Amino acid sequence: MTRTMSLAGTTLELVERGQGRPLLFLHPGEGLAPEKPWLELLSRRYRVIAPSHPGYGNSALIDGSGSVDDVAYLYLDLAAELRLQNAVLVGACFGGWIAAEMMVRSTARFSHLVLVDPLGIKIGGREERDIADMHALTRAEYLKLAWADPAKGDVDFAKLPESDLGAIVRGREAFALYGWKPYMHNPRLKRWLHRIDLPTLLLWGAQDRIVTPAYGEGWRQAIAGARLEIIPQAGHFPHWEQPEAFVERLSGFVDKSG
Amino acid sequence: MRVWYFSEMAYHPAWEEGLKRGSLRVVLPNRNYDPKIGHQLLNRYLDEFALCDEVGLDIMVNEHHSTSTCLTVSVPMALAIIARETKRSRLLSLGTPIANRPDPVRVAEEMAWLDVLSGGRLEMGLVKGAPYEIAPANSNPANLMRRYWEAHDLILKAMSTRDGPFNWEGEFFHYRNVNIWPRPYQQPTPPVWMTGLSTETGRMAAEHGHVVGTLLSLSAAGPMFAAYRKRAQELGWTAGPDRFAYAAVVGVGATREDGLRRANLAADYVRTSPVVAEAFTNPPGYNSLAANVAMLKAGGKRGGFVRDRHGNPVEQTTASIEQLIESGTCFAGTPDDVYDQIKALSDSVGGFGHLLMFGQGGFLDHQDTVTNITLFAKEVLPRLRELNLEPHKAVAAE
Numbered sequence A: 001m002t003r004t005m006s007l008a009g010t011t012l013e014l015v016e017r018g019q020g021r022p023l024l025f026l027h028p029g030e031g032l033a034p035e036k037p038w039l040e041l042l043s044r045r046y047r048v049i050a051p052s053h054p055g056y057g058n059s060a061l062i063d064g065s066g067s068v069d070d071v072a073y074l075y076l077d078l079a080a081e082l083r084l085q086n087a088v089l090v091g092a093c094f095g096g097w098i099a100a101e102m103m104v105r106s107t108a109r110f111s112h113l114v115l116v117d118p119l120g121i122k123i124g125g126r127e128e129r130d131i132a133d134m135h136a137l138t139r140a141e142y143l144k145l146a147w148a149d150p151a152k153g154d155v156d157f158a159k160l161p162e163s164d165l166g167a168i169v170r171g172r173e174a175f176a177l178y179g180w181k182p183y184m185h186n187p188r189l190k191r192w193l194h195r196i197d198l199p200t201l202l203l204w205g206a207q208d209r210i211v212t213p214a215y216g217e218g219w220r221q222a223i224a225g226a227r228l229e230i231i232p233q234a235g236h237f238p239h240w241e242q243p244e245a246f247v248e249r250l251s252g253f254v255d256k257s258g
Numbered sequence B: 001m002r003v004w005y006f007s008e009m010a011y012h013p014a015w016e017e018g019l020k021r022g023s024l025r026v027v028l029p030n031r032n033y034d035p036k037i038g039h040q041l042l043n044r045y046l047d048e049f050a051l052c053d054e055v056g057l058d059i060m061v062n063e064h065h066s067t068s069t070c071l072t073v074s075v076p077m078a079l080a081i082i083a084r085e086t087k088r089s090r091l092l093s094l095g096t097p098i099a100n101r102p103d104p105v106r107v108a109e110e111m112a113w114l115d116v117l118s119g120g121r122l123e124m125g126l127v128k129g130a131p132y133e134i135a136p137a138n139s140n141p142a143n144l145m146r147r148y149w150e151a152h153d154l155i156l157k158a159m160s161t162r163d164g165p166f167n168w169e170g171e172f173f174h175y176r177n178v179n180i181w182p183r184p185y186q187q188p189t190p191p192v193w194m195t196g197l198s199t200e201t202g203r204m205a206a207e208h209g210h211v212v213g214t215l216l217s218l219s220a221a222g223p224m225f226a227a228y229r230k231r232a233q234e235l236g237w238t239a240g241p242d243r244f245a246y247a248a249v250v251g252v253g254a255t256r257e258d259g260l261r262r263a264n265l266a267a268d269y270v271r272t273s274p275v276v277a278e279a280f281t282n283p284p285g286y287n288s289l290a291a292n293v294a295m296l297k298a299g300g301k302r303g304g305f306v307r308d309r310h311g312n313p314v315e316q317t318t319a320s321i322e323q324l325i326e327s328g329t330c331f332a333g334t335p336d337d338v339y340d341q342i343k344a345l346s347d348s349v350g351g352f353g354h355l356l357m358f359g360q361g362g363f364l365d366h367q368d369t370v371t372n373i374t375l376f377a378k379e380v381l382p383r384l385r386e387l388n389l390e391p392h393k394a395v396a397a398e
Helices: A037-043 A068-081 A094-105 A139-146 A162-179 A190-195 A213-222 A243-256 B012-021 B035-055 B075-085 B104-117 B131-137 B141-160 B199-208 B218-234 B256-266 B268-272 B289-297 B321-326 B335-348 B366-385
Strands: A002-007 A010-017 A021-026 A046-051 A087-092 A110-116 A200-205 A227-231 B002-006 B058-061 B091-097 B122-127 B166-169 B174-178 B192-195 B211-215 B244-252 B330-333 B354-358
Touching: A002 A068, A010 A037, A010 A068, A021 A037, A021 A068, A021 A094, A037 A046, A037 A243, A046 A068, A068 A094, A068 A162, A087 A094, A087 A243, A094 A110, A094 A162, A094 A190, A110 A243, A162 B141, A162 B289, A190 A213, A200 A213, A200 A243, A213 A227, A227 A243, B002 B035, B002 B366, B012 B268, B035 B058, B035 B075, B035 B366, B058 B075, B075 B091, B075 B104, B091 B104, B091 B192, B104 B122, B104 B141, B122 B141, B131 B141, B141 B166, B141 B174, B192 B199, B199 B211, B199 B218, B211 B218, B211 B354, B218 B244, B218 B335, B244 B256, B244 B335, B244 B366, B256 B268, B256 B321, B256 B330, B256 B335, B256 B366, B321 B330, B330 B335, B335 B366
Parallel strands: A021 A046, A021 A087, A087 A110, A110 A200, A200 A227, B002 B058, B002 B354, B058 B091, B091 B122, B122 B192, B192 B211, B211 B244, B244 B330, B244 B354
Antiparallel strands: A002 A010, A010 A046, B166 B174
16 A cells, blocks of 8 residues: 655655565665565465555655655654664665665664665775766666666557656656765765664676676675675566565564564 | 947867867867967057057957957956057946956946046946856855856956945855945946857846846847846836847958858867867856756757847857858848848847857958958948937836
């Protein structure tokens, strides 16, 4: 079910589906795409809560601002509002960045953290690019870097209704607003990742060339006790490209570590 | 009508390579620029600007970045030289891309300094900048216009405040002691210009009473000027032609053939200008939501903004000189031809008071450029001066 709620003086749209342990899913820069299979697969095991980030879908930007800090506080407020306990926090791509920003502030309502090909930190030197410049690529070039099988990511925009196209355009604007400069990361975030005191799993698409598995290794080293698992035949969006493998790895990790 | 001569100070020797690579901008490595040839070209272009002062033309300078199409990297730097080499011409900065500048107070200082240096001859364009300027500046396109308006307000306040310092703590810019020296020569500020292609720009320019300029397409100019007039009327004043500027390529000759030849060479500006790597042509948030939805519906195809009289897009990169005359992109031929074309276009969009004359472009050489400037000034300019002279006026005062 999709609903819109008022929270912290702003409007947030979210999808809720399934029963059981709460799982907060933070979508990638591309948007939530709730009709795609991963939410359904997750909801067979968990009570899935999946907001559209401010600026995406029908969620309003927070005061017109593009601050990821604001989004992190908003979702901590959401966890409190929904009285979540022992929840699983899952963030993919841009959602992984937001999840990490939340967790360096407070892990209180969560039991596990799963980051899926996250953006958000700087590892290399000033002349190295950790995160591919998605805004210097044509759509076809982008798909080649972001997907193991680029044909799976291709969308025939001309066939979509205008309301969907409007949401896509708003999402693209929001993504740029949050991540244009510094590009898709917070230079100060890595410094505080030691504050994450939850069992943490990093899931990475083997063929991701937006952020490579080597960047995932940098994340693993920065979070004490984190595991890095590689999903074959997947690029930047393993939850989209290999939804069954994604849910299996995730639930295996959550169930094993209580 | 005032006429402002203008050249982008192009580095056309690199165009062939740029066309081959599909981008004259952003990603064309500067190994394709030979500084020794560039030295000659920049000095030549400045000589051509200086000539305008002798023949009675006004002067406009623009800037672009990371491109072979325009080697003016800083309007104030170029205008500082031109101000010293000229005595009469008014000097139009069109302009400073203020949403791409980190320091608006510095912009205010430089404009005030230019105005003082030139004895009050400056006109000051505060522009949004083209989409492919986002990458070289690395400015956020998704809040570009919010940043534009904050910079605009801060620059005008810095230039018009006489009892500073004042405090500024906005969304984007923070200063605790704004108090620019020198202050401008013209009071309270030099005339302000904006540019664009949309009716929204026309409407916003009217809100401030600024001059609004558009370029190369009569199909953009008509609706934009109409939106300005309508908004001005709503606000209680009537916008005269002096609020409107139109930019086009101009080629004039003693014979029609010679005028067409000159315009055709200069029109390579129009043909090369849109050749830029696709990824940099539409950064998120630069164009409106509606325009982007339309683009996705059309399968990602972007129509150019140059359109013919029936509203059909003109393929800029390959357009003939005849097509470009038809679309209002070029005025070309004998002095009579050129005058008639300008007057007809001006009449069809309700009258503009400023012509921005691309009098040089690419392969139009120095001798041709000199002839183009002098012949235009001698045979066309005196007649244009008599056109569209009514000033804007407050309705309430009538």
